[in-house]
Amino acid sequence: MFERFSKEARSAVVAAQLVARQTRxxxxxxxxxxxxxxxATGPASSALADVGLDPDAVAAAARRELTTGDLDPAALAAVGIDLTAVREQTDATFGRGALDRAGDRTRRGHVPFAPDAKTALELALREAVRLGDRTIGGGHLLLGILRADCPAGRLLERALHGAGTDTATLRSAVEHRRAA
Structure with a gap:
């Protein structure tokens, strides 16, 4: 399947691996x-902007989710634990980023794809086929994420709802950008 990826899509996969390393x-x-x-500059980020989302804010929200790991600030707050205070105290005692380093399970070499990413990549291929495209581009990757039941799709749904729009509008914007 990767042989059908455009330069843009290949760059996104390489960048995703870098993000995985950065977020440990x-x-x-x-x-x-x-x-x-x-x-990245491309149809996916342009489509996000077209529907009223700030691509940098979307990226920052996804990075926040990745760096908080399994710690859910709202769930912890419900039982009286302030995650921000815990982080501050841990940083003061053990150094900046100590809480994140404590769970550091990074790997050397290739970072594998999680099942949800594999599903989204497969759905990106299906989107390219559906649209009659010979290659899989960044827009197709975003469409695959939107179709998959996955953390990024749920993050996008929340952001779109907050912006007063929905996934159908984003799908349309991606398809329009792809055709332009």
Missing amino acids: TTAIDTRHLLVALAE
């Missing part, structure tokens, strides 16, 4: 791909 995660999931697409 053990696998590339759809949020890594979303960061890569939103931070």
Whole structure:
């Protein structure tokens, strides 16, 4: 399938691997791909802007989710734990970023794809076929993320809802950008 990827899509996959290393995660999931697409200049980030989203803010939100790991600030707050205060105290005692380093499970070499990312990549191929395109571009990757039941798709749904729009509008914007 990767032989059908455009230069833009290949760059997004390479950038997603870099994001995985930066966030010290053990696998590339759809949020890594979303960061890569939103931070790059191309149809995916342009489509995000077309529907009223700030691509940099989308990337930042995905990075935040990746760096908080399994720690859910809202869930912890519900039981009386202030994650920000815990981070500040941990940083003061053990140095900046100590809480994140404590869970550091990074790997050397190739970072594998998580199941949700594999699904999104497969759906990107299906989107390219559906649209009659011979190559898979960044827009197709974003369409694959939107179709997959995945963390990046849920993040996009929340952001779109906050902007007063929906996934159908973003899909249309991606398809329009792809054709332009």
